[in-house]
Amino acid sequence: MQTQKILMEKHAIITGDIVASRSIAPAQKEKLYSDIDEFLHSLQKKWLKEYETYRGDSIQCEVRSPELSLRVALIIRSHVMAYTSEEMKKKILRTQKKSKTSKGYFNFAFDIRLAIGIGEVDFIKRKKISSSDGVAFQLSGDALDSLKEKTRRLVVRTASEPLNTDIEPLIYLLDVLTQKWTQNQAELVLNKLQNKKDEEIARLLNISLSAVYQRKKTAQWPAIEKAITYFEIKMKK
Secondary structure: OOOOOOOOOOEEEHHHEOOHHOOOOOHHHHHHHHHHHHHHHOOOOOEEEEEEEOOOEEEEEEEHHHHHHHHHHHHHHHHHOOOOOOHHHHHHHHHOOOOOOOOOOOOOOOOOEEEEEOOOOOEEEEEOHHHHHHHHHHHHHHHHHOOOOOOOOEEEEEEEEEHHHHHHHHHHHHHHOOOOEHHHHHHHHHHHOOOOHHHHHHHOOOOOHHHHHHHHHHHHHHHHHHHHHHHHHHHHO
């Protein structure tokens, strides 16, 4: 097993677990976990240095840079919230066959808790990142544990308490906002977070450009975009 030692450099570690995973049907759970693993793999070229899924419902990732960590966490969160199970796909198909308008205004069926830890690391074990250690890993793990007794789904912890105090209201408000998304709003934000243009999103989702604009509005995308920009500026300092 290759171990990479890295000193004095700030790293961003995201640790997460699926909310209420024990209540998900076994067949549905297997498909969900497999699809999440495949999605994380697709993020490696641009967003992630490394990732691991373990214990079935848990993930851990190293983001390519600390300033990208909030964007990547929201990419993962929006993917899970936009995830459509086979049962939901059948429901949508039945609705469409009855000539009812199906615009995707379904409440999300799945969610994930995510904790971002930003700091130095002692070592990182590639292909087995969950066995790594250091401040960033400890901050991320402890922050995730703190979420399990609360209704919050997103938290960021850094080694700087003044910085934590500065960004805490921002992260708290983002978490409240995102918990109100429907599946179609999460799907829209998932694409916007990956810098896709409105016209491209309209083609991908097979909806009109005006529908894209409406989903941006209802998902509060302008506010999310400003929050991410602010976070990225703070992390670069």
